[in-house]
Amino acid sequence: MTTTVLAAPDTKTMGAQAMGIKFGGFFSDQQKQEARKAFAQKHANAKECPPGLQRKGTACGSPWDTRYWAVGQELQPAVQVYPVAELTAALPPVPKGYEYVRAADDILLISSGTKLVVDMIEHVAS
Template identity: 45%
Template sequence: MNLFRPLLLAVTALALAHTAPALADKGGKGRGNDQGWGSEHSKRDNDTALIKIEIGDRNILRDYLSSDYRAHCPPGLAKKRPACVPPGQAKKWAVGYPLPAGINFYPLPDSLLGRLGAVPRGYEYVRVDKDILLVSEASKKVIDAVTLLSAVGN
């Protein structure tokens, strides 16, 4: 009986030692450094959630788009959805993704930029066709947008 008790304690201690890691919190879904699948995706989308075009700036941009492009839109295209966009020329960009290669983008006029609030460092406003986008300067990822359709509809 004296030999049985220490053996039982040793087996119990060994069993507990092997089950403790299995019961521990994995943190990063078991992939180390608290980074599970999609961690790069979530880091990439953090700026999209935090940086937006302010409401006042959005209104200024809508006014600019509606006054500038409504006057230059042919009557047949003005009634289309999306408005003033020829067939086959629908937008080729999406919020949360970089501008595709081959898309031409242009800076906004200084007179318009002077009326807008400052954007965070590393971001800029650009015009793509008849849309105004807030993009990351480095990656050209589209963070937010004001489209002609939203401007004409108001």
């Protein structure tokens, strides 16, 4: 009789799921609404759009028609990201080893090391 020994999961390659964070399931609908509300309040009467956004009528929006990031994919090096310090009160505490960034008008939760997109709040500027 042979015994099969299973290797322990490689948490380095499993990334977010090894940390108990479900891809696309970190933010609740309420947290998404709160983040959009906080962003709108911060930038509602601003004369200029935040970096990475452009004026579209009376609002700020993404300069791109296509999104160059997706949940479960690493951010491409060409994607410009910005800190979201003004929204931290509206967001849940960031898990250790992760960070919040803004790409265009989306808020992303990414792995600090690999830049893997774990979850996102779409269109905070609209």
